[in-house]
Amino acid sequence: MKVLTISTLRTRIKYYFDSVINSSDILIIPRNNSEEDHDAIVIMSLKEYNSLQETNYLLLTEANRDRLLESIEQSKKGQIREVNIEKY
Numbered sequence: 001m002k003v004l005t006i007s008t009l010r011t012r013i014k015y016y017f018d019s020v021i022n023s024s025d026i027l028i029i030p031r032n033n034s035e036e037d038h039d040a041i042v043i044m045s046l047k048e049y050n051s052l053q054e055t056n057y058l059l060l061t062e063a064n065r066d067r068l069l070e071s072i073e074q075s076k077k078g079q080i081r082e083v084n085i086e087k088y
Helices: 006-011 013-023 046-058 062-076
Strands: 027-030 040-043
Touching: 006 013, 006 027, 013 040
Parallel strands: none
Antiparallel strands: 027 040
16 A cells, blocks of 8 residues: 555656556545544555455344354365366
8 A cells, every 4th residue: 555645646656556556556545634534535455445345245134144254264174175177
């Protein structure tokens, strides 16, 4: 995550946009030299944004959250099985 002033962003906008796309980095642009978080702009790649949206969707319901956490714990304990998805 990089924090830039809007003036710095303006001077090399293509460079910073390319950097965001190529590294999945996130840019934070504070507005009006404010220390307040809600006065900042976030710039991220569409790929990164879509990933966040998918994660949010998967964790939206308590039942799905619990199922995912249980699966993670099972995986950590080696309680896994292979499935041939081509059969389905």
